[in-house]
Amino acid sequence: MTLCIIDTAPHAAPDAARVAALADLVVIPCRPTAFDLAAAGSAVEIVKAAGARAVFVLSACPLRAPEIAETRAVLEGYGDPVAPVPISERRVFARAVASGRAVTEFDAGGKAAQEIRALWNWFREQMKHGKNKDNRVGGVHQPQKCTHRA
Secondary structure, three states: OOOOOOOOOOOOHHHHHHHHHHOOOEEEEEOOOHHHHHHHHHHHHHHHHHOOOEEEEEOOEOOOOHHHHHHHHHHHOOOOOEOOOOOEOOHHHHHHHHOOOOHHHHOOOOHHHHHHHHHHHHHHHHHHHOEOOOOEEOOEEOOOOOOOOO
C-alpha cells in the first residue's frame, strides 16, 4: 500500500477538489464546534463532486463533552463513516510537536498515543476495504478485464 497524506486548507476549494479527485480516501477532520460543522458540509460537497470516498475524524475534542456526541450525530447525517475513536484535546500533542516528535514517540504509552494508534488501525481498515471510482482497492489499482479487441 502506498500512502500519501496531503493536508489542505478547508477554504482551498480548487486545490482540494483536484486532490480529492485523485484520492482513494479523503479524511475530513472536524472539531466539535459550530465553525467546523459549518465547514464540513462544504468539504463533503467537494468530495462528492470529485467522486471520492470520505471519512470523518472528530478532533481536538474536549474530554467528556456532550458536543462530541452531538457533532458525531450531525456528521453521520452526511452518510460517510465517522471514526469510532475521537481524538481528544490533550496538551501532550503540543508538547510532542515542540519536541519534533509524534505523540506516539513522545509518550508511547499515553492516552493520546492510544487514540492515534486506534485511529490509524481504523484508517487502515477503511483503505483496505474501500473501493473508489477508478476500481482501486486500498490505494492499489486493480486491472479491469479488457472487453474490446484491437
